[in-house]
Structures are given as structure tokens and as C-alpha cells.
Amino acid sequence: MNPQEAVTPLRAPVVLVVGLEPVAVEGCTVCTAQVEAREAARRVANTTKVKTCNEELVNHPHSETKGAA
Numbered sequence: 001m002n003p004q005e006a007v008t009p010l011r012a013p014v015v016l017v018v019g020l021e022p023v024a025v026e027g028c029t030v031c032t033a034q035v036e037a038r039e040a041a042r043r044v045a046n047t048t049k050v051k052t053c054n055e056e057l058v059n060h061p062h063s064e065t066k067g068a069a
């Protein structure tokens with residue numbers, strides 16, 4: 001039994017869950033650097049830096065990407 005499923009309905013805001021982190025856009029050196037920095041931060045348990053890197057990844061604009069919402 002998973003008590004969390006019984007207690008928490010699916011109406012929570014989106015949160016970053018371990019294993020569902022943003023990934024680098026292929027070919028983007030900035031994103032790749034952020035991923036590398038994130039992994040380095042994780043190795044030293046610097047969760048603040050990990051979050052910062054994730055935010056940078058999410059917010060990094062890519063002018064080459066089509067389909068502006």
C-alpha cells in the first residue's frame with residue numbers, strides 16, 4: 001500500500017521531482033554546461049545549485065526552436 005496515493009489527490013502544482021528534471025537541448029552548449037554543473041552540484045549535495053541549474057535550463061531561450069506557443 002502507498003499511503004501517499006490515498007491521501008494526496010492529483011491537484012498539487014507542478015513540482016520538480018527527482019528523475020523528472022529538465023534536460024539539455026541537443027547542441028546547446030549553455031544547456032549542456034548547466035547539466036554538467038547540476039551533476040557536479042549534486043555530487044557535493046548542493047541542492048540550491050541543482051535548483052538554480054534546473055531553472056536556468058527551463059528558462060534558457062532557444063531561437064532556433066520553432067513552435068512558439
Ligand SMILES: [Zn+2]
Nearest residue numbers: 028030031060
Ligand atoms: Zn539551451
